[in-house]
Amino acid sequence: MKNPDGLDKIKELAINKFKKFDTNHDNYLDLSEFGPAFKAMKKLPDLAPEAIQKAMDFYDKNHDGKISKEEFQELVIIGLQYHVYLDDKRHGRIESFCF
Numbered sequence: 001m002k003n004p005d006g007l008d009k010i011k012e013l014a015i016n017k018f019k020k021f022d023t024n025h026d027n028y029l030d031l032s033e034f035g036p037a038f039k040a041m042k043k044l045p046d047l048a049p050e051a052i053q054k055a056m057d058f059y060d061k062n063h064d065g066k067i068s069k070e071e072f073q074e075l076v077i078i079g080l081q082y083h084v085y086l087d088d089k090r091h092g093r094i095e096s097f098c099f
C-alpha cells in the first residue's frame with residue numbers, strides 16, 4: 001500500500017463501525033449483526049440472506065461462525081481497495097464511500 005497513513009485511517013474507521021454494529025458488545029459480529037453491517041457497507045439493503053451468509057463464510061477466516069475485529073478490518077480494506085485506488089490522492093472521500 002502506497003499510503004500507510006491512509007490504511008491506518010481505514011483500520012481505525014473499521015473499528016469504529018465494528019463497535020457500532022456489535023450491538024451486544026461481545027467483540028464479535030454474529031450473523032444477525034453482520035447482515036446489517038454488510039448491507040450498509042455494500043449499499044445493498046435488499047441483499048438476500050444467502051448472499052450475506054456466503055459473504056460471512058468468506059470473511060470468517062477462522063470459521064468460528066463470527067466476525068472478529070481483525071476479520072472485519074480485512075473486509076473493509078478489501079471492500080475499499082477499489083475506491084482507494086480511484087481516490088488515491090483524495091483520501092478524504094474514502095469515508096463517504098464506507099457505510
Ligand SMILES: [Ca+2]
Nearest residue numbers: 022026028029
Ligand atoms: Ca456481537
Ligand SMILES: [Ca+2]
Nearest residue numbers: 060062064066
Ligand atoms: Ca471468525
